[in-house]
Structure formats: structure tokens, C-alpha cells
Amino acid sequence: MLAETAFVTPATPYHPGEEAAVPARSQIGLHAAKLGLQGGAFAVFALVLLIFALSSPIFLSPFNLGNILAQSAISGVLAIGLTVVIIAGGGNVVTGGIDLSLAANMGLSAAVYASLSQAGQPDAVAAGAALATGLVIGAVNAVAVTRFAIVPLLATLAVMNIVGGLELVLTQNTVIPAVTPLLETLSGAGPLGVPVLAYGLIGFALVTALAVQATPLGLRIQAVGSFPEAARASGLAVNRFVAGSFLFSGLSGGLAGIFSAAYLSGSTTGAGELLLPVVVTALLGPVFSRRLVPSITGTLLSALFVGVLINGFQLLNLSSTLVSGIQGLLILLVVSATTLLKRKEG
Amino acid sequence: MREANKGGWFQRRDILKWSAVAGVAAAGTTLLSGTMAFAQEGSLKGKRIGISTAGTDHFFDLQAYNAQIEEVKRLGGEPIAVDAGRNDGKLVSQLQTLIAQKPDAIVQLLGTVSVIDPWLKRARDAGIPVLTIDVGSSHSLNNSTSDNWGIGKDLALQLVSDIGGEGNIVVFNGFYGVTPCAIRYDQLVNVVKYYPKVKILQPELRDVIPNTVQDAFSQITAILNKYPEKGSIKAIWSAWDVPQLGATQALVAAGRTEIKTYGVDGSPEVLQLVADPKSPAAADVAQQPAELGRTAIRNVARLLAGETLPRETYVPALIANKANVGEVSKKLGIG
Known part of the structure; x- marks a missing residue:
């Protein structure tokens, strides 16, 4: 049933010449492969959920599901910020959009929040400063990429080191505890006993998904990333969208910083360790999207998939070290499959 | 001067506490020997014990962590052991999930107090006894530590x-x-x-x-x-x-x-x-470290058998x- 609908579905809007260029038989094969890949990802996710639900009585409890969402909140917010940069900058891993400063941004923003709270500043000031920190980092990235035309991979790598250094200077590499009304609310439980951070992640993902996937602005961002030449020809200020995407990811870093301060009761060291998991989550996102392209909903599902694996492994009393192995295997599969598909399409 | 006094006072207090504990223990053994042999050894039969560690990348943590797992198994219980790999975010996630798993007790090995304390409190609020190794948390029922x-x-x-x-x-x-x-x-x-x-x-x-x-x-x-x-x-x-x-x-x-x-x-x-x-x-x-791990688990068994535990259990250290x-x-x- 599903396969048939796929055959009659016209090619994606961004590939108008595709059908004419590729012979019919390999066209069918391509569609089948794509469908298999994306259907496969959903099937794997469903299977994983089923296995965990059958083998652990508490897996599907609202309390545990809420925990999974809350545990995925920090990396999820960062991965969504990163996804916006990837969408606006294009998916090429080397020259396309990427923001490697996100995890360090989260660390510095959390440190700014915790330091100001310790210095007796009210929540509004501390939280405002944390978000502003993220935004400034985003602005530096934006200037480096759009004004100085540095490849995002290198620009954000440099900014990552600067930000990491600033965090060390600010915290002296120590833990700065913080207990504030805002943090207590964020780390506590909300309606239905589900953690507030879980609502935070869902809310942030929903708003971003609507903006990127259901508005004219979102369409333009996607156009800028996928076809910069065409976008420029049709009068879009490409650089402005790219800069905007870095500002947004910077802000995501600031927000994740506040979430992290809530989750860890202050700022702690080692924020940089989150970078690779976040990049991995964003790279895994396309398998959870309809057309195997980066999307906010895909990244959210990818973040939750990783969260479910980690949680389920603990519930089954299995070593969590296996999770990173499974993640790596999935990415290798996804990247090789999409590369093969693209080569065939091209 | 104040600092010095503080150190001295603690030591004196420790000695007092130690002799009190030793006295009670000695009295208990003489009175109950024979009838309570089972409780002396302790049993964790049918119990699920959460074992959470900040990491296992140092000799100390690894020894203490493995010794806990072994001891839980030896006493007939089921260990749920999680290792945060020195990542505070992971540590908190694992504690959070552990609380949802409702084990019969949680033993926390090391970790920054300000980070883990709110979660140890939540475990206690959820009715799970919390013991610690080398963590000075007010939410811990008993802390096994070196002096x-x-x-x-x-x-x-x-x-x-x-x-x-x-x-x-x-x-x-x-x-x-x-x-x-x-x-x-x-x-x-x-x-x-x-x-x-x-x-x-x-x-x-x-x-x-x-x-x-x-x-x-x-x-x-x-x-x-x-x-x-x-x-x-x-x-x-x-x-x-x-x-x-x-x-x-x-x-x-x-x-x-x-x-x-x-x-x-x-x-x-x-x-x-x-x-x-x-x-x-x-x-x-x-x-x-291994002795610290075993001591903490034996304390869990004592606690679950209805005994009251001292706030701290000291395991001697040796200067080399x-x-x-x-x-x-x-x-x-x-x-």
C-alpha cells in the first residue's frame, strides 16, 4: 500500500528534473530504497519501543516517558538549534552549515547563569544574561561565516575554543552550584507529574518546527540551504538567512544552558563532551523525516530515539556503553545509504 | 586557630563515636550470637540494589564499584549498576531513571554533592533508602568512607x-x-x-x-x-x-x-x-576501595534487615x- 503511494508521489519539489533524467526502473529502485531507509528507521524505533515496553513494566509509565523527554531536553534543544543551521547552510558535512560551538555555548551560558545567581542577581537578570551570552556567541559565528566568509566548520570550531576558554576563566574549571526559583521550577514536575524540562523540549521543538516547516520564512530558509544560487537569483538575501540561523542556534545554546543549570543544579565542567552526541543526533535526524532531509521533527525524534535507547538499556540492566555503538552503527548506515542514494540521483 | 580546633574536635568526636559503635557492636554480638547468625552475614535475597558511580576510570572507583556488584550478587541480590563515565549530565539521568526503577536501595559512589544532592533527596522522597560511599550528603542514611x-x-x-x-x-x-x-x-x-x-x-x-x-x-x-x-x-x-x-x-x-x-x-x-x-x-x-564497596553493601543488608545504621562507617586507610x-x-x- 505504502509503496504504491510512494511511486505516484511526484519527485520532491527541489528536484524537478529528476524523473526525466533517471530511467524509470532505477527510479523505482530509488524510491523503494528511500522508502526502505525512512520506513526502516521508524520501524526500528517502533521495534525498540515494543521490546522495551514488553521487557520492562515501567518503561511506558508516564513518569518514565516524562523522564526520557527531560533527559533529552538539553541535547534536544542543542540538536534542534544545530539543525536550523544545517538547513540554512546546506547539508554538506564539510562546507555546509554546522555549529560546533553549541555545546561550549551551553556550558558558558550555564556558567554565566550560575555565577550571576551566586552573586545574588535575580532570575530575570541571570536568565537574560545567559540567553544574551548565547546570542552573542551566535552573532560572532554569524559575522565570521557571512562577513569573513570562513567555512562554518572552521569558524565555529574557533569560536568553540574561545567560548570553552572563557568558561574556564569564569568558573576556574569548578562546579558552581545554583539554587533559584526558576531552576527549581524547571527541574521539578509540571502537569501530570511530567518534568517541566520535558514540556520545555516539546514546546521549543513545536515552535521551531512550525516556524521552519510551516511558514514562508521556513520555506525560504530551506531554499537558501538547498539551492543558494536559485535563492539568490529569486532575490533572497542568502547571507541574512545564514546569519539568522546562527543567531537562532546561539539562542538555543543559551536556553540549553539554563536547562542544564536546572538539571545539574548549577554549572558543571565538561560541557564540551556534549558536542559529538549533539552532532550525531542532528545527523541522525534525516532518517526520521519524510524526504530524508534535515528537519526539526526528525531531529526531535532522533534525540528521543537516543534517549529511549539509553533509558531502556538501563531498565533492562544492560551496559549503556552499547548505546554509543548502536548510534554509530545507525549513522554509518544512514550516511552510506543517503550518499549512495544521492549519487544515484545525481 | 579555629580551623585547627575544628580538626581536633572532629577527631575526638570520631574516636568517641568509634568506641561507642564498637561497644554496641560487641555487646550486640555477645547477646545475639547464635540466634542472629543470618542477620550478621546479611542477605539481599530478592532485593534489587541500585549502584550508581560518578565514573570507573580510576583505580579507586573501579575497585569500589566492582566490589559492590560482587557483594550484592554474593548476598543473593540483583545489582542495577550504572556508570556515569565522569559526566554529570549522565549521572543525573541515571539517578533519575534509577528512581523510576524503584530499587530496594541506592548506593551512590562519589560525585559532586551539589549536583547529585537534589536527586538523592528525590530518591528518599520516593521512599528509596540512599547510602553513599565517599559522599557527604545530608540525604544519605549512611556514608562509607575512609577517615x-x-x-x-x-x-x-x-x-x-x-x-x-x-x-x-x-x-x-x-x-x-x-x-x-x-x-x-x-x-x-x-x-x-x-x-x-x-x-x-x-x-x-x-x-x-x-x-x-x-x-x-x-x-x-x-x-x-x-x-x-x-x-x-x-x-x-x-x-x-x-x-x-x-x-x-x-x-x-x-x-x-x-x-x-x-x-x-x-x-x-x-x-x-x-x-x-x-x-x-x-x-x-x-x-x-574494594573494602569500602563491600562495607556499603553489607550496610544495605543490615538496613534492610531492620537495623539502624551509624551516619558514617569508617574503613581504615594505610599510609604507604x-x-x-x-x-x-x-x-x-x-x-
Whole structure:
């Protein structure tokens, strides 16, 4: 049933010449492969959920599901910020959009929040400063990429080191505890006993998904990333969208910083360790999207998939070290499959 | 002065507590021997015990962690063991999930108090007994620990005596937020206060995790360049022995083996250095990590059998210096 609908579905809007260029038989094969890949990802996710639900009585409890969402909140917010940069900058891993400063941004923003709270500043000031920190980092990235035309991979790598250094200077590499009304609310439980951070992640993902996937602005961002030449020809200020995407990811870093301060009761060291998991989550996102392209909903599902694996492994009393192995295997599969598909399409 | 009093007071209190505990235990054994043999050994049959650790990348954590798992199995229980790999986010996630799993007890091994404390409280709120190893949390029913006041004092006294009561010492103090490290450091300060010719060089160094050894190596190399004259530094102190390892290597590399190094934990590689007469590693206070792990689990069994636990259970530590290192290593089952 599903396969048939796929055959009659016209090619994606961004590939108008595709059908004419590729012979019919390999066209069918391509569609089948794509469908298999994306259907496969959903099937794997469903299977994983089923296995965990059958083998652990508490897996599907609202309390545990809420925990999974809350545990995925920090990396999820960062991965969504990163996804916006990837969408606006294009998916090429080397020259396309990427923001490697996100995890360090989260660390510095959390440190700014915790330091100001310790210095007796009210929540509004501390939280405002944390978000502003993220935004400034985003602005530096934006200037480096759009004004100085540095490849995002290198620009954000440099900014990552600067930000990491600033965090060390600010915290002296120590833990700065913080207990504030805002943090207590964020780390506590909300309606239905589900953690507030879980609502935070869902809310942030929903708003971003609507903006990127259901508005004219979102369409333009996607156009800028996928076809910069065409976008420029049709009068879009490409650089402005790219800069905007870095500002947004910077802000995501600031927000994740506040979430992290809530989750860890202050700022702690080692924020940089989150970078690779976040990049991995964003790279895994396309398998959870309809057309195997980066999307906010895909990244959210990818973040939750990783969260479910980690949680389920603990519930089954299995070593969590296996999770990173499974993640790596999935990415290798996804990247090789999409590369093969693209080569065939091209 | 106040600081010194504090240290002394704690020790006196500990001695009092110890003798009280010992007295009660002795009385209990005589009264109940025979009838309570089962409870003495303790059983965890049918119990699920959550074992959470900040990491297992050091000799100490790994020994204590594995010993806990073994002991739970030996007593017939099921361990749910999670290792955060020195990542605070992971540590909190695992505790959160552990609370949802509702085990019969949770034992937390190490971890920054301010980070884990709110979650230990939640575990208690959910009706799960929480015990700790080397964590000074108010939400812990019982903390198995080495007597860190004793460790800090023994190490400090060995140090000032080795350097003849005078000279500059370099101190790694990066983990004052971790209770045992703070106590050991405070004890060093307490002892040094009465040796006016001993100076702790400022600024103090900050040891880091990860890359502790490499980082300590480069920090000490830099300090040696700053104080090139032999005798300008007498000793290097750190609250655990992984920075000591890096520091010792740096001294050897720079040919400054007249400087002595001091640390805590009894890591096998450092004990080996202490055993080497030419190495600058002068002393290492060895805790008994496996014994700490077993003690905590036995305490869980006692608690679940209805006994009331003391706030702290102290497991003796052994100072290994150039003179007695062979003996200590044998006792620890190393080498």
C-alpha cells in the first residue's frame, strides 16, 4: 500500500528534473530504497519501543516517558538549534552549515547563569544574561561565516575554543552550584507529574518546527540551504538567512544552558563532551523525516530515539556503553545509504 | 586557630563515636550470637540494589564499584549498576531513571554533592533508602568512607617531617568541591599552620579531569621553570594520586628528583613509584576501595534487615611510604 503511494508521489519539489533524467526502473529502485531507509528507521524505533515496553513494566509509565523527554531536553534543544543551521547552510558535512560551538555555548551560558545567581542577581537578570551570552556567541559565528566568509566548520570550531576558554576563566574549571526559583521550577514536575524540562523540549521543538516547516520564512530558509544560487537569483538575501540561523542556534545554546543549570543544579565542567552526541543526533535526524532531509521533527525524534535507547538499556540492566555503538552503527548506515542514494540521483 | 580546633574536635568526636559503635557492636554480638547468625552475614535475597558511580576510570572507583556488584550478587541480590563515565549530565539521568526503577536501595559512589544532592533527596522522597560511599550528603542514611581527617593528617605530617619542617610546597587543589578532597586539604592547612617555615605556593594549582596526568605534568613543568633553583620547592601535594603521578613524571623528566610528591588513593602505579627508591614519589595514603564497596553493601543488608545504621562507617586507610610500601601493597592485594 505504502509503496504504491510512494511511486505516484511526484519527485520532491527541489528536484524537478529528476524523473526525466533517471530511467524509470532505477527510479523505482530509488524510491523503494528511500522508502526502505525512512520506513526502516521508524520501524526500528517502533521495534525498540515494543521490546522495551514488553521487557520492562515501567518503561511506558508516564513518569518514565516524562523522564526520557527531560533527559533529552538539553541535547534536544542543542540538536534542534544545530539543525536550523544545517538547513540554512546546506547539508554538506564539510562546507555546509554546522555549529560546533553549541555545546561550549551551553556550558558558558550555564556558567554565566550560575555565577550571576551566586552573586545574588535575580532570575530575570541571570536568565537574560545567559540567553544574551548565547546570542552573542551566535552573532560572532554569524559575522565570521557571512562577513569573513570562513567555512562554518572552521569558524565555529574557533569560536568553540574561545567560548570553552572563557568558561574556564569564569568558573576556574569548578562546579558552581545554583539554587533559584526558576531552576527549581524547571527541574521539578509540571502537569501530570511530567518534568517541566520535558514540556520545555516539546514546546521549543513545536515552535521551531512550525516556524521552519510551516511558514514562508521556513520555506525560504530551506531554499537558501538547498539551492543558494536559485535563492539568490529569486532575490533572497542568502547571507541574512545564514546569519539568522546562527543567531537562532546561539539562542538555543543559551536556553540549553539554563536547562542544564536546572538539571545539574548549577554549572558543571565538561560541557564540551556534549558536542559529538549533539552532532550525531542532528545527523541522525534525516532518517526520521519524510524526504530524508534535515528537519526539526526528525531531529526531535532522533534525540528521543537516543534517549529511549539509553533509558531502556538501563531498565533492562544492560551496559549503556552499547548505546554509543548502536548510534554509530545507525549513522554509518544512514550516511552510506543517503550518499549512495544521492549519487544515484545525481 | 579555629580551623585547627575544628580538626581536633572532629577527631575526638570520631574516636568517641568509634568506641561507642564498637561497644554496641560487641555487646550486640555477645547477646545475639547464635540466634542472629543470618542477620550478621546479611542477605539481599530478592532485593534489587541500585549502584550508581560518578565514573570507573580510576583505580579507586573501579575497585569500589566492582566490589559492590560482587557483594550484592554474593548476598543473593540483583545489582542495577550504572556508570556515569565522569559526566554529570549522565549521572543525573541515571539517578533519575534509577528512581523510576524503584530499587530496594541506592548506593551512590562519589560525585559532586551539589549536583547529585537534589536527586538523592528525590530518591528518599520516593521512599528509596540512599547510602553513599565517599559522599557527604545530608540525604544519605549512611556514608562509607575512609577517615579523611586521618588521611589528611597522616599525609601532611609525613610531608612536613620529610622536608624537615621548612620549604615551599606546591599544592593541587582543583576539587575542593568534593568533600574528601576538601577535608584532606583542610588538614594539610591545619598541620602547615604550626610549621611557619612551610609555605604553600600561591596560586595553588588546579588538577583537572580528564587528562589529569598530562595536565599535572605540564603544570608542574611550568612551575619548575618558574622556580629553577634546587631547593626552591620541597614537595608537591595533591588530594588524590593521579595528579601525583603526572607531577612525579614531570620531576623525573626535568631532573628535579630532589622534590618529593604526596597523594592519596593507593593507585598501583603510584605505589610502584613509592617502592622505587630513586622515584620522587614519597608517600601515598592507600584507601581500601574494594573494602569500602563491600562495607556499603553489607550496610544495605543490615538496613534492610531492620537495623539502624551509624551516619558514617569508617574503613581504615594505610599510609604507604618508602619504608613500608611493600607491606601495604601486600595488604591491598597488589603486586
